[in-house]
Amino acid sequence: MNNETIRFNETIASVNDSSFTIGIVNEAVGRMDYQEILLKDIRLMKVSRRIPFVSQAAVFLPLAGLIYIGADFFNKGIDNKRFTTDSSSIIVGGALMVTGLFCYKMTFASLKMNHKNKLKVLETY
Numbered sequence: 097m098n099n100e101t102i103r104f105n106e107t108i109a110s111v112n113d114s115s116f117t118i119g120i121v122n123e124a125v126g127r128m129d130y131q132e133i134l135l136k137d138i139r140l141m142k143v144s145r146r147i148p149f150v151s152q153a154a155v156f157l158p159l160a161g162l163i164y165i166g167a168d169f170f171n172k173g174i175d176n177k178r179f180t181t182d183s184s185s186i187i188v189g190g191a192l193m194v195t196g197l198f199c200y201k202m203t204f205a206s207l208k209m210n211h212k213n214k215l216k217v218l219e220t221y
Contacts, residue, residue, distance in 0.1 A: 098139045113217055135215040141207045151203045157196030165189035 106118040115134045122129045145151075168185035172178050207213050 097133070097137050104133075111217055135217070138209050138215060141209065141215070142204065143207060144204050145202070147203060150199045154196055154200035154203050157199060158193045159196075161189040161192030161196065164192060 104118055106120055108116050109119040109130055110117045112132075114136075115132050117130050117132045120129045120131060165181065165185060168189075169179060169181050209215060
C-alpha cells in the first residue's frame with residue numbers, strides 16, 4: 097500500500113467498483129475481520145503465473161546448479177584431487193542458478209501500480 101510497509105497475503109472477500117475487501121482472521125476473538133482497501137492506495141502487487149516447465153524450473157534449476165558444483169567439488173576428478181573445482185563447472189552451475197532465478201522472476205512477478213499498470217474492476221454479466 098502507498099506510504100505503508102504493511103503487506104497483505106489474505107483472501108479477497110468482495111470487490112466493489114473502486115475497492116476490494118479482504119478477510120483477516122482475528123484469532124484472539126475467534127472471528128473474521130474485514131478491511132476495505134481502495135484500488136488507488138495499492139503501490140505494488142505480487143502475481144504468480146503457473147507456466148508449465150518454467151514454474152518447476154524455478155525450484156529445480158538452482159538446486160541442480162548447487163548439486164553440480166558440489167559434485168565437482170567433492171568427487172575425485174581426472175587429476176585424482178578432491179576438494180577442487182574447475183572453472184567450467186562453476187560456469188555451468190552458475191548458469192543453471194541464474195536461469196532458475198530468471199524462471200522465478202517470470203513465475204512470481206511484482207507489478208508496480210503507476211500510469212502504465214492500473215487496477216480496474218471488470219464488470220461481468
